[in-house]
Amino acid sequence: MIGLSQVYALGGLMFGAFAWLSLRDRTNRNRIGNAGFWGLLAISFIFGSRLGDLANGVLVIALILLGGTGRMGRGAPSTTSAEQRAARAASCGNLLFLPALTIPAVAIGGTLLLGIPLRGVHWVDPNQVTIVSLALGTLIALGVAMAELRPPLLASLEEGRRLADTIGWAAILPQLLAALGAVFAFSGVGTAVGALATSWLPLDHPFAAVAAYCIGMALFTAVMGNAFAAFPVMTAAVGVPLIIRKFGGDPAIVGALGMLAGFCGTLTTPMAANFNIVPAVLLELPGNAVIRVQIPTAIPLLACNLLLMYLLAFRF
Amino acid sequence: MLPLLGIAVLALGFAARLNPLIVVLGAALVSGLAGGIPPLKIVAVLGKAFNDSRYVSLVWLVLPVIGLLEREGLQERARILIARVGAATAGRLLIAYLVLRQITAALGLTSLGGHAQMVRPLIAPMAEGAAEVRHGRLSERMRHLIRAYAASADNVGVFFGEDIFIAIGSILLIKAALEQAGFRIAPLQLSLWAMPTALLALAVHGVRLWRLDARLRRMAIEEHQ
Numbered sequence: 223m224i225g226l227s228q229v230y231a232l233g234g235l236m237f238g239a240f241a242w243l244s245l246r247d248r249t250n251r252n253r254i255g256n257a258g259f260w261g262l263l264a265i266s267f268i269f270g271s272r273l274g275d276l277a278n279g280v281l282v283i284a285l286i287l288l289g290g291t292g293r294m295g296r297g298a299p300s301t302t303s304a305e306q307r308a309a310r311a312a313s314c315g316n317l318l319f320l321p322a323l324t325i326p327a328v329a330i331g332g333t334l335l336l337g338i339p340l341r342g343v344h345w346v347d348p349n350q351v352t353i354v355s356l357a358l359g360t361l362i363a364l365g366v367a368m369a370e371l372r373p374p375l376l377a378s379l380e381e382g383r384r385l386a387d388t389i390g391w392a393a394i395l396p397q398l399l400a401a402l403g404a405v406f407a408f409s410g411v412g413t414a415v416g417a418l419a420t421s422w423l424p425l426d427h428p429f430a431a432v433a434a435y436c437i438g439m440a441l442f443t444a445v446m447g448n449a450f451a452a453f454p455v456m457t458a459a460v461g462v463p464l465i466i467r468k469f470g471g472d473p474a475i476v477g478a479l480g481m482l483a484g485f486c487g488t489l490t491t492p493m494a495a496n497f498n499i500v501p502a503v504l505l506e507l508p509g510n511a512v513i514r515v516q517i518p519t520a521i522p523l524l525a526c527n528l529l530l531m532y533l534l535a536f537r538f
Numbered sequence: 539m540l541p542l543l544g545i546a547v548l549a550l551g552f553a554a555r556l557n558p559l560i561v562v563l564g565a566a567l568v569s570g571l572a573g574g575i576p577p578l579k580i581v582a583v584l585g586k587a588f589n590d591s592r593y594v595s596l597v598w599l600v601l602p603v604i605g606l607l608e609r610e611g612l613q614e615r616a617r618i619l620i621a622r623v624g625a626a627t628a629g630r631l632l633i634a635y636l637v638l639r640q641i642t643a644a645l646g647l648t649s650l651g652g653h654a655q656m657v658r659p660l661i662a663p664m665a666e667g668a669a670e671v672r673h674g675r676l677s678e679r680m681r682h683l684i685r686a687y688a689a690s691a692d693n694v695g696v697f698f699g700e701d702i703f704i705a706i707g708s709i710l711l712i713k714a715a716l717e718q719a720g721f722r723i724a725p726l727q728l729s730l731w732a733m734p735t736a737l738l739a740l741a742v743h744g745v746r747l748w749r750l751d752a753r754l755r756r757m758a759i760e761e762h763q
Contacts, residue, residue, distance in 0.1 A: 226593065229596060229599075230592055230596075232599065233592075233595065233596055233598070233599055236598075236599065236601075236602065263595075266588070266589065266592065267592060267595075270589040270592060271589065273585075273589070275582035275583070275585045275586040275589075276578065276581060276582045276585060277585065278582075278585030278586060278588060278589045279580075279581035279582050279583075279584050279585025279586075279588075280581065280585070281585065281588075282581075282584055282585055282588045283563065283581065285559075286559045286560065286562070286563050289557075289559050290557040290558075290559035290560040290563075291557070291560075301609050302609050302610075302611075306611075307608075307609070307610070307611040307613075307614050308611065308614050309611075310610050310611040310614075311610075311611030311612075311613075311614035311615040311617075311618060312611075312618070314610060314611060314615065315615075316615065316619065318607065318610060318611065318612050318615045319612075319615070319616075319619075319660075321603060321606075321607055322603075322604075322607055322612060322655075322659055322660060325600060325603065325655050326649060326650045326651070326655065326656070329649035329650070330647050330649060330650055333646075333647070333649060352648075352649060353593060353596060355649065356596070356599070356649055357596070357599055359649075360599050360600050360602075360603055363603045364602060364603045364606070367603060367606050367607060367610075368606075371606070371610050373606060373609065373610070377606055377609060378602040378603065378605065378606040379602055380605075381601075381602060381604075381605025381606045381608065381609050382601040382602030382605045382606075383605075384605055385601045385604065385605045386598065386601055389598075391557070391559055392558075393595065393598060394559070394595065395558055395559065395562075396594045396595065396597075397588060397591045397592065397594040397595045398559065398562050398588065399562060400587070400591035400594050401566075401584055401587035401588040401590075401591050402548075402562050402565060402566050402584075402587075403587075404583065404586075404587035404590070404591075405544075405566045405569060405570060405580065405583050405584055405587060406541070406544060406545075406569055408570070408573075408575070408583050409541045409544065409569045409570045409572065409573030409575055409580075410541045410573045411541045411542060411544060411545065411569060411573075414539050414540075414541050414542050415542070417539075418539070418542075445545050445548075449708070450707070450708065450711055453708075453711060453712065453715060454711075454715045454718075457715050457716070457719070458715070458718075458719070462716075462719040462721075466719075466721070473716050473719075473721040473723055474716075474723045474727040474728055474730075474731055475731045477712040477713075477715070477716050477723065477728060478701065478712060478727075478728045478729075478730075478731035478732045479731060479732075479735065480712075481701065481708050481711075481712050481732075482698065482701060482732060482735045485697040485698065485701075488693075488697060489690075489693060489694070489697070492552060492558075493548075496594060496597065497653075497693050498693075499558075500597070500653055500654070501653040501657060501658075501689035501692070501693075502686075502689070504653050504654060504657070504658045505653075505657070505658060505662055505685040505686075505688070505689060506685075507682050507685055507686055508682070511682055511685075511686040512686050512689045512690060512693075514686065515683070515686045515687050515690045515746075516690045516693065516694070518746065519690070519694060519739075519742050519743045519746060522742050523698075523735070523738060523739055523742055526735065526738045526742075527735055527738075530734055530735065530738075534731070534734075
């Protein structure tokens with residue numbers, strides 16, 4: 223059965239190729255640093271599940287030290303100039319979009335189809351259909367692009383390395399922040415925030431309870447970078463005992479709007495790195511540029527959500 | 539209350555603009571030590587969590603294809619295509635993308651989109667191309683603003699669309715959390731109550747995208763003076 227481990231192995235092979243190509247790139251003075259970083263990431267992706275927790279932890283610290291202390295440079299993979307690109311864009315026509323659109327097309331088709339067992343057998347892990355489909359979409363798109371454009375054999379890996387070097391150490395930041403959320407949870411940050419929210423706020427009116435719950439969800443989500451970590455804690459501390467039990471709020475409304483209040487927090491925080499930092503890096507923007515344009519949407523939306531919950535939860 | 543020190547380390551470290559990787563490591567160590575966990579155990583917890591979170595980094599799998607297409611002029615082609623659509627502006631294009639992203643996410647198709655596979659190669663260059671047709675050469679400030687809004691349209695669309703789909707992770711989490719407290723809720727009810735906020739998100743962000751064009755026009759006039 224094809225599942226996460228095969229997709230991880232594919233990712234590992236890609237990072238391994240970046241490491242190998244980095245090592246051969248003598249234009250990069252820090253090539254050892256780059257090769258080490260992508261190489262360690264390759265090891266994590268291929269062998270991570272066999273390594274044991276402590277070894278994985280040591281690997282993470284090595285990655286952090288390599289990436290966090292300026293040991294990585296930028297390679298100079300062979301690519302095309304701006305003029306060449308403009309010329310090719312003019313001559314290739316809209317067929318260039320075909321491989322780019324293949325990725326979402328296969329990802330969606332796969333999500334819908336791959337979960338269905340074939341002759342009673344699951345070929346793809348039904349829980350990981352989306353990720354497997356995305357990986358499959360990438361591979362098929364690569365095949366389409368190679369057939370259509372006939373680039374040099376290693377071009378895709380060299381171009382991938384070019385982008386990966388632009389991203390640099392930030393490539394592991396989203397994953398690391400997700401891991402930090404788990405460490406926070408393990409060391410009791412969640413319970414501490416929940417206790418803080420209930421013991422310090424005057425919650426003797428339904429509106430105060432709704433406000434504490436919604437704003438608390440947004441702030442706690444901003445801290446953890448993830449509404450999923452905040453939701454069980456805030457709901458157990460404020461949502462269920464006060465809004466639902468004490469003031470008689472409707473559980474479905476409280477739950478649905480509480481989660482969405484958390485999503486408002488996600489828009490405002492660098493901790494939600496895959497949504498806010500990754501695009502900044504990919505689009506070559508200053509680190510907080512995406513967050514800055516999202517905050518004026520997040521704040522009125524949080525206010526709307528709070529009012530909606532107050533107006534709806536006690537009526538239905 | 540002591541584990542909250544980890545959050546303080548995080549906030550101070552980000553504010554002091556230290557390297558975020560180092561800040562995260564510091565925050566993990568401080569919060570773990572303050573929570574009474576021995577150092578080696580913290581390293582192991584961090585290692586296990588990092589290993590369990592590898593799926594987050596799978597987004598980079600698309601880099602070789604996207605890089606290859608960029609080498610062949612994909613971004614330039616996206617600009618040429620949008621320049622032929624007379625009515626296109628950066629704001630209108632991003633509103634269309636926001637609507638598309640929200641509707642597809644509401645149908646459970648969250649993989650249609652994403653920063654690496656859609657925004658960088660297609661949406662951001664198209665929005666820049668549309669703005670170039672209207673305002674001439676873009677200053678760096680204008681370019682950055684358009685790109686940031688392109689990323690925000692993707693985020694707002696998926697966040698406030700996906701909760702309408704009944705089988706998405708967040709709906710299942712809400713259901714599980716409420717069930718633990720003794721309330722049985724059908725997922726359909728949850729997605730129903732996610733709709734008002736979805737419409738409001740579209741309205742709020744849509745209006746801001748609509749006003750982006752006027753803002754770009756003002757910026758262009760300032761630049762040319």
